[in-house]
Amino acid sequence: MTAAPVISAVGPVARAAAPGRRTARVRPYSLTGGRTRFGHVLLVETFVAASADPDEEPAPAPGGLAARVMPEVRAIVGLCRRLRSVAEVSALLKMPLGVVRVLLGDLADQGRIRVYGTGDATGRPDRALLERVQSGLRRL
Amino acid sequence: MDYAGSDTTTGPEADHQGPRSWQTDRSRAPAVTKIVIAGGFGVGKTTFVGSVSEITPLRTEAVMTEAGEAVDDFEAVPDKDTTTVAMDFGRITLESDLVLYLFGTPGQKRFWFMWDDLVRGAIGAVVLVDTRRLEDCFPALDYFESGGLPYIVAVNHFEGTARYEPEVVREALSLPAQVPVLVMDARKRITVVDTLLTLVGRALEITPGRL
Ligand SMILES: Nc1nc2c(ncn2[C@@H]2O[C@H](COP(=O)(O)OP(=O)(O)OP(=O)(O)O)[C@@H](O)[C@H]2O)c(=O)[nH]1
Ligand SMILES: [Mg+2]
Numbered sequence: 001m002t003a004a005p006v007i008s009a010v011g012p013v014a015r016a017a018a019p020g021r022r023t024a025r026v027r028p029y030s031l032t033g034g035r036t037r038f039g040h041v042l043l044v045e046t047f048v049a050a051s052a053d054p055d056e057e058p059a060p061a062p063g064g065l066a067a068r069v070m071p072e073v074r075a076i077v078g079l080c081r082r083l084r085s086v087a088e089v090s091a092l093l094k095m096p097l098g099v100v101r102v103l104l105g106d107l108a109d110q111g112r113i114r115v116y117g118t119g120d121a122t123g124r125p126d127r128a129l130l131e132r133v134q135s136g137l138r139r140l
Numbered sequence: 141m142d143y144a145g146s147d148t149t150t151g152p153e154a155d156h157q158g159p160r161s162w163q164t165d166r167s168r169a170p171a172v173t174k175i176v177i178a179g180g181f182g183v184g185k186t187t188f189v190g191s192v193s194e195i196t197p198l199r200t201e202a203v204m205t206e207a208g209e210a211v212d213d214f215e216a217v218p219d220k221d222t223t224t225v226a227m228d229f230g231r232i233t234l235e236s237d238l239v240l241y242l243f244g245t246p247g248q249k250r251f252w253f254m255w256d257d258l259v260r261g262a263i264g265a266v267v268l269v270d271t272r273r274l275e276d277c278f279p280a281l282d283y284f285e286s287g288g289l290p291y292i293v294a295v296n297h298f299e300g301t302a303r304y305e306p307e308v309v310r311e312a313l314s315l316p317a318q319v320p321v322l323v324m325d326a327r328k329r330i331t332v333v334d335t336l337l338t339l340v341g342r343a344l345e346i347t348p349g350r351l
Contacts, residue, residue: 129171
């Protein structure tokens with residue numbers, strides 16, 4: 001059982017697999033530049049929300065990733081009734097950031113989660129934004 | 141944990157004002173940006189974040205292998221040990237459509253793998269320093285110096301300890317003249333806000349204007 005501490009480090013998602021069965025490896029979805037396969041930018045502060053009313057969510061196709069980790073996916077979609085940042089989803093559901101980003105990326109690619117603010121999200125803030133932050137902080 | 145059964149409608153956030161208006165409107169999202177607070181263990185990062193945040197600081201974790209790679213996979217690598225890195229963060233709604241996040245992150249070099257990702261799009265970084273353990277901030281300084289991200293040095297002064305003038309700290313850290321250094325108290329909101337303003341000012345200095 002050399003893998004046991006490792007699995008507990010990854011947290012609840014690893015436990016979603018049927019007991020006694022090895023968790024199937026999810027494609028190691030590399031988030032180059034914070035982007036998912038379909039170009040969604042998922043930085044820690046990126047806002048996400050459910051695209052539809054989560055109660056009207058269709059059941060996931062059997063066998064897919066969504067079906068295998070359904071409780072986590074449902075929790076994410078439920079939490080995203082409200083606008084949340086990627087970091088908030090990770091913190092509030094106590095799921096590691098990397099895992100949350102994979103799931104959110106998948107949900108976004110499926111159109112079930114909307115990812116806000118794209119454009120130049122990976123660049124540095126421009127002067128206009130910095131000035132807004134400055135006046136905002138001065139008002140605190 | 142039974143995710144499906146837990147109440148995820150409201151979430152266990154502690155925002156005393158209740159949900160902000162932007163949170164409940166899914167048709168649009170506010171502009172969002174972030175500032176990174178880096179420093180050694182126990183230097184006051186979480187205290188700093190908590191002093192200005194509108195929510196009780198939340199904790200998020202990233203899993204990394206001993207080799208220093210982030211794990212974004214469901215199956216951990218069986219032949220490598222993994223460690224969990226905790227990051228605390230807070231949030232400030234500056235305008236109804238402008239939100240600032242503050243991320244406190246440990247400063248050790250072995251966490252650099254996380255920073256590349258964390259600093260992307262950030263306004264800049266506050267390197268928090270305890271003068272009794274000055275060397276704890278060296279890795280963070282090295283990182284931000286080489287990465288070109290705007291940064292400032294904030295000395296979190298613990299009362300009862302020697303108080304050093306900013307210029308003395310600057311010299312001890314061999315900081316370039318243009319990098320702001322200030323002495324503050326992570327428990328005092330007003331000095332935390334000042335620190336953030338100093339960083340934004342520094343970022344404005346080195347951000348080119350529109351042509
Ligand atoms: N006296 C005094 N105590 C402080 C100050 N800032 C932080 N502390 C205390 O120092 C301790 C560590 O502060 P934290 O904010 O948890 O530090 P941290 O950098 O988040 O620590 P880690 O996340 O464990 O690395 C806490 O007990 C704080 O209450 C300060 O300015 N003065
Ligand atoms: Mg802390």
